[in-house]
Amino acid sequence: MIVLTRVDHRLLHGQVAFSWTSHLSANCILVANDAASSDQTKKTIIKLGKPSGVKLVIKNIDNSIKAINSGVTDKYNLFIVVETIDAAYKLIKGVDAIKELNLGGTKFEEGKESLSSAVFVTPDEKKELDDLVSDGIKVYTQQVPTDKKKDI
Amino acid sequence: METRIVLASHGKFASGILSSLKLLYGNTESVTAMDCYIDPKYDLQKNVKKVIDENSDNRLLVITDILGGSVNNEFLKYIKKSNFYLVSGLNLPFLLELMTQITETSDLELLIKNVLDNSKESIQFCNESIKRINKEEDF
Numbered sequence: 001m002i003v004l005t006r007v008d009h010r011l012l013h014g015q016v017a018f019s020w021t022s023h024l025s026a027n028c029i030l031v032a033n034d035a036a037s038s039d040q041t042k043k044t045i046i047k048l049g050k051p052s053g054v055k056l057v058i059k060n061i062d063n064s065i066k067a068i069n070s071g072v073t074d075k076y077n078l079f080i081v082v083e084t085i086d087a088a089y090k091l092i093k094g095v096d097a098i099k100e101l102n103l104g105g106t107k108f109e110e111g112k113e114s115l116s117s118a119v120f121v122t123p124d125e126k127k128e129l130d131d132l133v134s135d136g137i138k139v140y141t142q143q144v145p146t147d148k149k150k151d152i
Numbered sequence: 153m154e155t156r157i158v159l160a161s162h163g164k165f166a167s168g169i170l171s172s173l174k175l176l177y178g179n180t181e182s183v184t185a186m187d188c189y190i191d192p193k194y195d196l197q198k199n200v201k202k203v204i205d206e207n208s209d210n211r212l213l214v215i216t217d218i219l220g221g222s223v224n225n226e227f228l229k230y231i232k233k234s235n236f237y238l239v240s241g242l243n244l245p246f247l248l249e250l251m252t253q254i255t256e257t258s259d260l261e262l263l264i265k266n267v268l269d270n271s272k273e274s275i276q277f278c279n280e281s282i283k284r285i286n287k288e289e290d291f
Contacts, residue, residue: 146178
């Protein structure tokens with residue numbers, strides 16, 4: 001079962017590794033990220049931040065889609081973290097089982113639209129989010145577990 | 153019965169870690185910080201007694217900065233009191249996991265023991281730790 005799919009540009013960091021994982025009672029974290037899946041240093045850093053007692057899998061987006069659709073992740077309380085909205089878009093388009101998208105944090109850059117104090121999107125990313133919403137996906141901003149969910 | 157958490161430290165460690173907790177977890181209404189000895193005339197006994205008295209109807213968990221420190225020692229005087237729990241060695245991993253797991257109905261004693269065990273594992277010498285990380289995990 002997928003307990004949460006989250007966009008967070010910091011991937012597995014304090015809020016994600018400890019607050020969210022514990023809050024969701026997730027027992028498996030999937031970091032779906034093309035760069036990290038092929039970069040040993042990035043992988044090591046992510047693995048070091050892994051909360052105890054939780055399985056951590058790092059895969060690129062394509063292999064993440066294949067793995068989830070194959071059913072091998074069904075036995076887990078799976079918490080998926082992606083770095084960008086574009087990655088989330090690809091993942092959700094490829095996986096029917098994902099019905100919700102949590103926008104946790106994206107990098108601030110000049111010219112981006114602000115959806116919350118921590119989420120900033122380009123016009124292209126906004127289009128992708130709108131497309132997901134029209135597909136019936138619940139898309140909301142929520143940085144930490146005790147924040148209220150805010151639909152976009 | 154409400155559960156209240158009090159963080160108590162020498163100096164501003166307690167309010168500092170509470171600010172970190174807010175950033176990482178969010179709502180911390182049930183948690184208060186007790187920065188002791190900021191004022192040289194600080195009366196520890198009086199302030200500790202006040203915390204204990206104010207929470208006589210609550211389940212109270214106090215987490216202090218250091219075992220053997222005067223703050224912990226003062227709270228230790230109340231250790232036999234019912235619904236009073238004292239933990240020393242305040243740290244963020246412990247606090248974070250505790251906050252995400254604690255509910256009004258939870259078995260607090262068991263929770264404290266489990267969370268304490270987990271948080272000890274997060275204190276690491278990273279230079280050594282990375283040498284142990286090479287295992288690839290898959291589903």
